[in-house]
Amino acid sequence: MKWIDLSVVINEKTPVYPGDPKTKIEPAGILEKDGYEDHYVSIGTHAGTHIDAPRHMVKNGRSLDQISVDKFIGKGVLIKISDKKFDLDAIKSTNIEQVDIVLFYTGISEVYHQSEYYDNYPAITKEIAEYLVNKKVKMVGVDMCSVDHEPFPVHRILLRNEILIIENLTNLQELENEEFKIYAFPIKLEIDGAPARVLAEIH
Template identity: 40%
Template sequence: MRKFMKLIDLSHTFGLGMPVFPGDEKASLVEVATVKKDGYTNYQLKAGMHVGTHIDAPLHFISEGKKISDFSLEHFYGSAKVIDVRGKYDIDVDSLKNIEITRGDIVLFFTGHDQFYGKHEYFIDHPILTETLACALIERGIKMVGIDAPSPDKYPFPLHKLFLKHDILILENLTNLESLSNKNFELFAFPIKFETDAAFVRTIAKLE
């Protein structure tokens, strides 16, 4: 008998009016051809790589760092854990108590901040990870870290530089993490193979 498999979408919808980081140019998604007028439909996209649910590669903060296209497929999926840190603003190493993390794991932080996605406060007042926590994750050998907020840190983005220096990819603007607390699952976060510092990603959790 086949095991029941459930897929959970952890990505925000990509479309007109989607929020962008303060100072970034708004994303533009324009219908440039229609079936009625042209016999086919076509859209044109203009957007920075850091809109919506996306993944950061080392080039984002490291000169001559690796691009998204430099990573193997294996780097974008694996065993994952969600750590429930709701109600915390500075998320410290204490959040790892009783959490078993092995080398190659993907660790996601469920802050609940995605409820503000699309509102002004989403980018201004969001939870962050501490450097102590980041160092603990690096020591445990994770390959990817994610959060349901715009970033795991704030300007001048020290944790970005720390994670990316160790080839730990960063998933930002996640959603729907509440359904994954205390569950074992596989995460798939395959980006488009851009030769860039980041890329849009459809992030999916697979539960069995």
């Protein structure tokens, strides 16, 4: 058994979606002075690797604390996206089951610290989102800053149907041709989303 960490590091340099608040980390307790170290952290709920709950885009949708924890664990399916093209037929030819957590590997995470990551990312199509809703998957994850562009129709289709979204995944290349299980735990915040530690357990 092998573990792969699919989460990015969070510090003040971690990129954020254009317009989102920047992460701030300030010392509170100082070891030499107070006998302990701790910090104040100010972070957007969609910074770094994170999970979107329905409330992110659905009125009165569930917040993270209201999600049944079994949603956060499931059999993973990796779908490689070539040339930034999301193709429904290619996705239909992949075996996807009701309990699955579907991850799309576009490779754009290789430019995570460059502007291209935010300026030129592909989008999941509405047809693919509807296909995944019919499949009743648990979560959809991407190695991109978002599953789609404004006005975010794919976000709405997935979240309205209680399919959670994981964004800013990394290391997905490690999962190619592997069978694996996903563990994706966001902080139990009573709001729309939160950073998450996302791990793959390779069998």
